Amino acid sequence: MKAPLFLLFIPFFFLLLSGFSCSAGPDLNDDVLGLIVFKAGVQDPQSKLASWNEDDENSCGWAGVKCDRRTGLVVELTLDGLGLSGKIGRGLLQLRSLRTLSLSRNNFSGLLNPEITQLESLRTVDLSGNALSGPIALEFFGQCRSLRSVSLAGNRFSGQIPASVGDCLSLVSLNLSSNWLSGSLPLGIWSLYNLRNLDLSANFLAGEIPIGVNRLFNLREINLRRNRLSGRLPDDIGDCLLLRSLNLGENSFSGRLPETLQKLKLCSYLILGSNDLSGEVPTWLGEMQNLQSLDLSNNGFIGRVPDSIGSLRFLKTLNLSGNSLTGRFPESMADLTALTDLDFSKNSLVGSLPPWLFQFGLQKIILSRNNLNGSIKFSTASDQKIQILDLSANMIYGSIPLEIGDLQSLQFLNLSHNSFTSSIPETFGRLESLQLIDLENNSLTGRIPIQIGKCSSLTFLILSNNNLSGPIPPNLVNLTSLQMIDLSHNNLTGELPKRLSELPHLISFNISHNLFSGEIPTGNFFDHIPPSSLSENPSLCGSAINLSCHTVLPKPIVLNPNSSSSHSPQNSSVYPVNFNHKKIILSLSTLIAIGAAIIITVGVITIAVLNRCVRAPASRSAVALNISDGYFSQSPATDSNSGKLFIFSGGNAEFSTGAHTILNKDCELGRGGFGTVYKTVLSGGRLVAIKKLTVSSLVKSQEDFEREIKKIGKMKHPNLVALEGYYWTHSLQLLIYEFVPSGSLFKHLHESSESNSLSWQERFDIVIGVARSLAHLHQHKVIHYNLKSSNVLLDATGDPKVADYGLAKLLPKLDRYVLSSKIQSALGYMAPEFVCHTVKITEKCDVYGFGVLALEVLTGRKPVEYMEDDVLVLCDVIRGALDDGIVEDFMDVRLGGKFPVEEAVSIVKLALICTSQVPSNRPDMTDVVKILELIRCPGGSQGEELS
Ligand SMILES: *[C@@H]1O[C@H](CO)[C@@H](O)[C@H](O)[C@H]1NC(C)=O
Ligand SMILES: *[C@@H]1O[C@H](CO)[C@@H](O)[C@H](O)[C@H]1NC(C)=O
Ligand SMILES: *[C@@H]1O[C@H](CO)[C@@H](O)[C@H](O)[C@H]1NC(C)=O
Ligand SMILES: *[C@@H]1O[C@H](CO)[C@@H](O)[C@H](O)[C@H]1NC(C)=O
Ligand SMILES: *[C@@H]1O[C@H](CO)[C@@H](O)[C@H](O)[C@H]1NC(C)=O
Numbered sequence: 042m043k044a045p046l047f048l049l050f051i052p053f054f055f056l057l058l059s060g061f062s063c064s065a066g067p068d069l070n071d072d073v074l075g076l077i078v079f080k081a082g083v084q085d086p087q088s089k090l091a092s093w094n095e096d097d098e099n100s101c102g103w104a105g106v107k108c109d110r111r112t113g114l115v116v117e118l119t120l121d122g123l124g125l126s127g128k129i130g131r132g133l134l135q136l137r138s139l140r141t142l143s144l145s146r147n148n149f150s151g152l153l154n155p156e157i158t159q160l161e162s163l164r165t166v167d168l169s170g171n172a173l174s175g176p177i178a179l180e181f182f183g184q185c186r187s188l189r190s191v192s193l194a195g196n197r198f199s200g201q202i203p204a205s206v207g208d209c210l211s212l213v214s215l216n217l218s219s220n221w222l223s224g225s226l227p228l229g230i231w232s233l234y235n236l237r238n239l240d241l242s243a244n245f246l247a248g249e250i251p252i253g254v255n256r257l258f259n260l261r262e263i264n265l266r267r268n269r270l271s272g273r274l275p276d277d278i279g280d281c282l283l284l285r286s287l288n289l290g291e292n293s294f295s296g297r298l299p300e301t302l303q304k305l306k307l308c309s310y311l312i313l314g315s316n317d318l319s320g321e322v323p324t325w326l327g328e329m330q331n332l333q334s335l336d337l338s339n340n341g342f343i344g345r346v347p348d349s350i351g352s353l354r355f356l357k358t359l360n361l362s363g364n365s366l367t368g369r370f371p372e373s374m375a376d377l378t379a380l381t382d383l384d385f386s387k388n389s390l391v392g393s394l395p396p397w398l399f400q401f402g403l404q405k406i407i408l409s410r411n412n413l414n415g416s417i418k419f420s421t422a423s424d425q426k427i428q429i430l431d432l433s434a435n436m437i438y439g440s441i442p443l444e445i446g447d448l449q450s451l452q453f454l455n456l457s458h459n460s461f462t463s464s465i466p467e468t469f470g471r472l473e474s475l476q477l478i479d480l481e482n483n484s485l486t487g488r489i490p491i492q493i494g495k496c497s498s499l500t501f502l503i504l505s506n507n508n509l510s511g512p513i514p515p516n517l518v519n520l521t522s523l524q525m526i527d528l529s530h531n532n533l534t535g536e537l538p539k540r541l542s543e544l545p546h547l548i549s550f551n552i553s554h555n556l557f558s559g560e561i562p563t564g565n566f567f568d569h570i571p572p573s574s575l576s577e578n579p580s581l582c583g584s585a586i587n588l589s590c591h592t593v594l595p596k597p598i599v600l601n602p603n604s605s606s607s608h609s610p611q612n613s614s615v616y617p618v619n620f621n622h623k624k625i626i627l628s629l630s631t632l633i634a635i636g637a638a639i640i641i642t643v644g645v646i647t648i649a650v651l652n653r654c655v656r657a658p659a660s661r662s663a664v665a666l667n668i669s670d671g672y673f674s675q676s677p678a679t680d681s682n683s684g685k686l687f688i689f690s691g692g693n694a695e696f697s698t699g700a701h702t703i704l705n706k707d708c709e710l711g712r713g714g715f716g717t718v719y720k721t722v723l724s725g726g727r728l729v730a731i732k733k734l735t736v737s738s739l740v741k742s743q744e745d746f747e748r749e750i751k752k753i754g755k756m757k758h759p760n761l762v763a764l765e766g767y768y769w770t771h772s773l774q775l776l777i778y779e780f781v782p783s784g785s786l787f788k789h790l791h792e793s794s795e796s797n798s799l800s801w802q803e804r805f806d807i808v809i810g811v812a813r814s815l816a817h818l819h820q821h822k823v824i825h826y827n828l829k830s831s832n833v834l835l836d837a838t839g840d841p842k843v844a845d846y847g848l849a850k851l852l853p854k855l856d857r858y859v860l861s862s863k864i865q866s867a868l869g870y871m872a873p874e875f876v877c878h879t880v881k882i883t884e885k886c887d888v889y890g891f892g893v894l895a896l897e898v899l900t901g902r903k904p905v906e907y908m909e910d911d912v913l914v915l916c917d918v919i920r921g922a923l924d925d926g927i928v929e930d931f932m933d934v935r936l937g938g939k940f941p942v943e944e945a946v947s948i949v950k951l952a953l954i955c956t957s958q959v960p961s962n963r964p965d966m967t968d969v970v971k972i973l974e975l976i977r978c979p980g981g982s983q984g985e986e987l988s
Pocket of ligand 5: 494518519
């Protein structure tokens, strides 16, 4: 056998190498000897070096070895990607004529012998993609002679880049990327005037780039991405006129873009993303005519996108995501016909979706988290290549167009958190590449189209928080890639397809808050499904929710829609969750099961019902209150009906000082559209506000009144003034509210002194608080109708509490005349549809009022101000100021300029959208809340600035 014999010889070879290497005998070729020694230190599991035989006269025929034809000496050793491991041994030092050494993509480890660079002829060393470690020795570069290209990329070298690198003046390419190198950039690097490619990316290098970069005038490509470099970008970078690619992304560079960059006319690749750069995106960027890829993402750029961007005719990818850019897309962008990838996500862009977006073959369109509105309009004739379409978290409305089915390459579709109102188009079925559909948080209606079962690549299906109805299409079980299905918070019905449990990759299945019925599938994923994913479906059964399908007593028996009034208030949830579920269709078998179950459980029910009856009276106090003595001028003295005081929360309550004093003029807090408000104390010492309704002649019957009042009483929210009880007689109706101590927003805005005016934070809290309260009301189908600053009270901590909500429903006739003349008397807050008889009045009228209120809070001005010979309407004034770019000047002077302009401008824009003339253009309050939350914390930076 050769191997043992060969091993026996190794010590002998070493002996030779150490002493007699230069005078090796004529039989033993130096190269053969060196390579055999090299091989001896290498593990070669795939026997790639089998052809290396020590008995050969020369090594020129060996795998990976190339010789000079004239001299017969080895000039090139290329062993890339052969799965070799072990040490790079000294044997290689024998290869006197070696010019190219390439051992990349193996598993060589240990230290790097610096003597390798002593080989006189060596030009190219590529040891990239191994597991070499330790510091790069000083001598490695110190003794290099005519070395032109060095790559040590993708190893584990640590420590500093040796300063001696500056001695290797012949270097044309230096690649130390993806190691663990630290310390600062050695100055010597900037004297390597032959250098064309410098790649030090993905290390831990720190410090600044010194002036002097311009000495590298041969530089074509510089990549310092993903280090810890800081300071300003070097001003002289623009003197490296041959530069084609500049990548400084993922560092901590700060300051503005140096103007000299515009001299880089050959540069096609400019990557500066994820730094701390600031200022506006400069207009001169349009001078960098050759740019194909521009990445300024995740920086602090502000202002508008310059028009000049349209002159970058070769631009393919444009990433400005994660900045604070404002304004609209410049129209000039329609000229960027080479564009394939566009990412403007996480900015504050406004305006509608530009038409060119769907015209010239873009592949990635990412515009999430802006303030864009308008609707999607695909141009028909174009050849669509879109792979990623992410328009999430904007204010886009209208329908999802049928043409979506023409986007044959579509893989990711995210339209979530917008205001789409259509149904889900059947044309989805044509999208065989589609992996993700996220349409959550819109107002989509109709059924989930059965055609979705043809989206054979579908992995994520997220349709939660819409108004979808109908069943789960049974062919969903064909989509074997599905991992996540979220259909929660819809109105979906029917049974769950049994075979869902056969989906092999399912890891999440949420159908909570729907109207599903029947048995939950079993097996695989469904054996471990968290019950919360199934909750709030009144007629589901199965082991997953501990409800046996045989003995389950379907809810209809207790599902009396009016039964909520017999729940004790503590556990009747504030939300009338199940009221909608009146129609429950029972199959024959279920009926039989119920029949059996009734007999078994009738006893239990009887006891439960009895218990409830016993508890009911205690749950609400009815305290007789004698105010029949004609104390009130409006109430006729003959009214002998002594009324009842109802306190929702129960307990004994009485007006502590007796009837005579409760509605005393001295205790008057204010007068509103619905009546006068008094402050008084209940018997427990509790302070309350009492509203005496003055619209009594309009008020409905006692029954109607109580029903509406109970509904309002359920509207518990931290930003709503809680209705605690009521009092009814024919001639007198009182509403008992929680007492809110700090007066109305109107007073704070318009009647307070400069010294105790509201701070920016307080104003923001008020705007967001009011928005939340309205969102809450709308979720429960209550329209306020009468939002204005005098109806917003501030509690002791300055949090807003909205009052007077829902009272319009007490009026027997909710017509325009009543609403606009009696209630919406506050000029300026009234939505235009009140005077337009063809438009239905919806909760969008509150959105309008909110927009006006938000502007009022920010500017400290009243919605309408009368000047000498002019009437100023706040919305119009601010809209004009925004167009002129001077909206900051209109912020309340009492803020003393102490507010983050970005936030202020964003809120103003949102408020102006809320005050759109057309109701459907106004966003929903839930969206408004989300947008405000986004405005408040874009990385938290603005907030810190203030505090
Ligand atoms: C590389 O070598 C190390 C030991 O030196 C070994 O643990 C590792 O599994 C090897 N990796 C590969 C991909 O061969
Ligand atoms: C540096 O080496 C890495 C790994 O081999 C490679 O991906 C990269 O393109 C190289 N850089 C340059 C500038 O050639
Ligand atoms: C844009 O940049 C961000 C962050 O730098 C990155 O997450 C995103 O993937 C980029 N967009 C595209 C389309 O490449
Ligand atoms: C569900 O349907 C009922 C009646 O069909 C409707 O009142 C309710 O608003 C719907 N809920 C949702 C979330 O769409
Ligand atoms: C999809 O599912 C339906 C019923 O669940 C079945 O009839 C049909 O053959 C399936 N199609 C494919 C392509 O698997």
